[in-house]
Amino acid sequence: MKNSILEEKVPFWLDPDKRAIAYQALTVIMVGLLAWYLISNTLANLERQNIASGFGFMDKEAGFEIGESLIPYSAADSYARALVVGILNTLKVSVLGIALCLVLGVFVGISRLSDNWLVKKLAGIYIEVMQNIPILLQLFFWYALFYEALPPVKQALNPFPGMYLCNRGVIMAAPVSHPAHVYMFIAFGLGIVGALILKSWAWRRLTSSGKDFPVFWTSLGIIIGLPFLIWLLFGAPHTMDVPKLKGFNFKGGLMLSPEFIALLLGLVIYTSAFVAEIVRAGIQAIDRGQTEAAMSLGLKKSLILNLVILPQALRVIIPPLTSQMLNLLKNSSLAIAIGYPDFVSVANTTINITGQSIEGVALIMGCYLMFSLTTSLFMNWYNKKSQLVER
Amino acid sequence: MTVTPINIEEIKSIKLPVTQRGVIGWFKENLFNGIFNSVLTLIILAFLLKFLPPFIQWAFIKASWFTTPDVCKQCEGACWSVVFKNLRFVIFGFYPHDLHWRPFTAMMILFVLLFFSSNRRFWVRKLAYAWPIGLVAMGILMKGGILGLTSVNSMKWGGLPLTLLLSVFGLTAAYPLGVILALGRGSKMPLIRLMSVAYIELIRGVPLISLLFMSSIIFPLFLPEGLTINNILRAQVAIILFTGAYVAEVVRGGLQAMPKGQFEAADAIGLNYVQTMRLIILPQALKIVIPPTVSVLISAFKDTSLVVIIALFDFLMTAKNVIQNPEWMGFSTEMYLFVSLIYFLGCFSMSNFSRKLERELDTDKR
Numbered sequence: 227m228k229n230s231i232l233e234e235k236v237p238f239w240l241d242p243d244k245r246a247i248a249y250q251a252l253t254v255i256m257v258g259l260l261a262w263y264l265i266s267n268t269l270a271n272l273e274r275q276n277i278a279s280g281f282g283f284m285d286k287e288a289g290f291e292i293g294e295s296l297i298p299y300s301a302a303d304s305y306a307r308a309l310v311v312g313i314l315n316t317l318k319v320s321v322l323g324i325a326l327c328l329v330l331g332v333f334v335g336i337s338r339l340s341d342n343w344l345v346k347k348l349a350g351i352y353i354e355v356m357q358n359i360p361i362l363l364q365l366f367f368w369y370a371l372f373y374e375a376l377p378p379v380k381q382a383l384n385p386f387p388g389m390y391l392c393n394r395g396v397i398m399a400a401p402v403s404h405p406a407h408v409y410m411f412i413a414f415g416l417g418i419v420g421a422l423i424l425k426s427w428a429w430r431r432l433t434s435s436g437k438d439f440p441v442f443w444t445s446l447g448i449i450i451g452l453p454f455l456i457w458l459l460f461g462a463p464h465t466m467d468v469p470k471l472k473g474f475n476f477k478g479g480l481m482l483s484p485e486f487i488a489l490l491l492g493l494v495i496y497t498s499a500f501v502a503e504i505v506r507a508g509i510q511a512i513d514r515g516q517t518e519a520a521m522s523l524g525l526k527k528s529l530i531l532n533l534v535i536l537p538q539a540l541r542v543i544i545p546p547l548t549s550q551m552l553n554l555l556k557n558s559s560l561a562i563a564i565g566y567p568d569f570v571s572v573a574n575t576t577i578n579i580t581g582q583s584i585e586g587v588a589l590i591m592g593c594y595l596m597f598s599l600t601t602s603l604f605m606n607w608y609n610k611k612s613q614l615v616e617r
Numbered sequence: 618m619t620v621t622p623i624n625i626e627e628i629k630s631i632k633l634p635v636t637q638r639g640v641i642g643w644f645k646e647n648l649f650n651g652i653f654n655s656v657l658t659l660i661i662l663a664f665l666l667k668f669l670p671p672f673i674q675w676a677f678i679k680a681s682w683f684t685t686p687d688v689c690k691q692c693e694g695a696c697w698s699v700v701f702k703n704l705r706f707v708i709f710g711f712y713p714h715d716l717h718w719r720p721f722t723a724m725m726i727l728f729v730l731l732f733f734s735s736n737r738r739f740w741v742r743k744l745a746y747a748w749p750i751g752l753v754a755m756g757i758l759m760k761g762g763i764l765g766l767t768s769v770n771s772m773k774w775g776g777l778p779l780t781l782l783l784s785v786f787g788l789t790a791a792y793p794l795g796v797i798l799a800l801g802r803g804s805k806m807p808l809i810r811l812m813s814v815a816y817i818e819l820i821r822g823v824p825l826i827s828l829l830f831m832s833s834i835i836f837p838l839f840l841p842e843g844l845t846i847n848n849i850l851r852a853q854v855a856i857i858l859f860t861g862a863y864v865a866e867v868v869r870g871g872l873q874a875m876p877k878g879q880f881e882a883a884d885a886i887g888l889n890y891v892q893t894m895r896l897i898i899l900p901q902a903l904k905i906v907i908p909p910t911v912s913v914l915i916s917a918f919k920d921t922s923l924v925v926i927i928a929l930f931d932f933l934m935t936a937k938n939v940i941q942n943p944e945w946m947g948f949s950t951e952m953y954l955f956v957s958l959i960y961f962l963g964c965f966s967m968s969n970f971s972r973k974l975e976r977e978l979d980t981d982k983r
Contacts, residue, residue, distance in 0.1 A: 250808040257812065264839045271838045342654045343647035344661050358964035359957045360919040363933055367957070370940075370949035556824040563926055570826065583834040590827045591819075598822035 268584070275581075283580045284309075290575055292567045294483055305576055312572030313593065319486065319568065320555045323493040327554060330494060331501025338506045349502065356499035361557055364496055369488035369564045379475060388468055390476065396487060397469040400480035406460035410453040417452040421445035485566035489558065497554045501547065508543035509535070548605035552598055559594070569593060686944045699948040700955045703939045707956075710775020710930045716767070720778040723755040727781055735970050737977060752789065755782070771849050775930030777959070779849070783921040783931070787856040788864075788914050794857065795864025796903075800894065802865065803872050813865070820862035826926050828855040833927040852924045860917050867909045871902035907978065911971035915964050922960075932956065 238244045272279060284306040291301050296314040299307060337349035356364075373393050377383060382392035388399030401407070421444075428439040457463075469479030512535055520530040561568035570590055577586035648658045679694025682701060689696035700707070709717050730751045733739040759778065762768035774782075801813030820828070832855035837845065875898055883893035922933045930938070936956045940949045 246806045250806050253809055253812065267841050268835075268838045271842065274842070341647070341650065342657055344658055348661065354965060354968075355961065358915075358919075358961045358968065360922040360933070360960055362922045362925060363953060363957055363960065366933075366937065367950070367953040370953060374947055374949060559824040559826050560923070560926075562826070570824070574830070577830075577834065584838070587827060587831050587835055590830070591823045594824055594827065595819065595822040 277581055281585055283582050308572050312569035316558055316568040319489055320558050323490055323554050324551050326494045327497045330498040332505050335502035335505030353499045353502050356495055361496045362560055365492040365564050368491045372484040372488055395484045396482045397476045398480045399466045399468045402465040402467045404463040406463055409456045413452040413456045417449035420448050485564050488564055489561050489566045493554050500550050504543055504546045508539040511542045512538050544609050552601055555597055695951050696948045699945050699951050707935045708776045710935045711773045719758045723758040724778055726751050726755055771847055776935045777932045780921050780932040784918040787860050788917050790857045791860035791864050794861035796868050798865035799868035802869055817862045817865050825859050825920055825923050828859050829927050863913050867906050871906035874905055875902055908971045908975040915967050
């Protein structure tokens, strides 16, 4: 009896569950209406401008040249191939940038904690200055510097034998391609896998028997030694392709364009300042007592760093570091401002020629979303692995 | 047993060990403690000696300050004339020359507002009213058309006022959007949560310039025939959408930091969702996230420079325009250094402020 009175007393608009459904339905309808309005407008506009929608344009001949490319490409190739060239260029500058930026960032971050006043202050100034100047401005700066400060090809600077600096870029001597290089590369990969296996084996042995194993030096030996061995087996091919000035340009060697170098410099320097702060914060987050406790156990300095400090610091460092790596990747899209043919720049050219603006922008966004998602999936996996296991 | 009286004079005359005293002590402790550090110090000093004096020579001693381009080209040092001779164009862009006082006043209003907002003594209700009034006044000064001010087409806006407008209005509009998105992300309703998560991840996963492209290329397609929106507003929309997603993540951090007891207490006194959020949760959560919000403001300020890519004449673009002028070609280093200095001053003072604030607000930690 009482129950039924209570049930009658609660009208449906006061029932939280039913209200939630109503709110959600309302939001979905509103968002849907907005989407429908935008899409119908777009379709009407496209029809009026006679633009065919869809990705059919991808097979057509692109008809524009691309300054630098990792795979063979000519203007006669399709838009799809041009876009692949762009993606590869983006990946090239990002992967190289991330690697260099990690090295520089960790170096500056540790310098910031040095007990040498001069080192500490210089690192601090570097971080403050680089963090607070927009990256686009830094890109313009490096690019302008390249064009204005460096001499023309004829008077190229020669800081090291086999390396030339001029306003056409940096030209370096490179080894002449030889079948051994492929095998050396495979050996390098195998070396890394071997080192990882060795590390887990050494860890198991350490935890079960307490016997230590010099993992670092052995791994280094495997990773460097294996390719070196292959190199020797192939008779140590050492012909270098040395650049030579012929006419108005260099022949041979490896040429890095000013656009590429300016972009790489800008991305690495800007992002490394943020990485340095993350590294510093990570190291400082470790309680001093941890080091002291480890010292009182009688651990060596290297063991303290490896077993006590780093595992804890990494836990703090990895999540923000991931977003910095992603920022570097996303910022590489600014390549368009200085004319490095990255994915966005190629896609933009495609949009300008074909008029397929919606497809073009969708491609750009989809591509970066894919990069972001893969990176964060990988980093989340790594993060989980290194996380604190709590009871 | 005899007691020797302590001779105060004698104690006073005992000196501190040399390593802890004066300049030499400081040097010894901070620069030369140990062989490694000494070598490091010497290397860095040598490096500084090699590069600093030539730089000072170039930047100050041999520099030319207020001359013509031709004199500048003969000069060995820096040519700061490129900055000073074109200062008004770099700062105000194509805004009519005789009306420059208007964007100047608008900027001053903003600086005054920022100055008072940065001091916690002035955080009173009046300041909250001053902001919208100030922003409207800025808008009127820029646009004109009423109060006897001649109307200035927004196509002519440019330079530093444009950069400031885009970032300040961007954040002002992005803030409520971000709060709503953060609440949506923390909501118990699955569809609303899903939409908020999708929005935030989608926007944060793509570069800002793809959104700027979208706003400049696709936005016109979204609108019904005959209706157009000017470039600045389109870029502003992209910046708001972008910044909103970042603000949302910052606010989410604040919401997550709220102890569960706060929600339960609000439930216990019978507050509904809106009341709980408005009266209990948001005031506390937003207070926690003031410092990271300043960081978002700094990034928004820096990121507005990307509108260069869709050809808006912001501060960076006016500067770039000057050095592309054949007359002044070849002095980009000086110009970019000047622009960097302005951006640096803006961002550095904001980040300093945020650090100071963090220390001040960090009071209720046990």
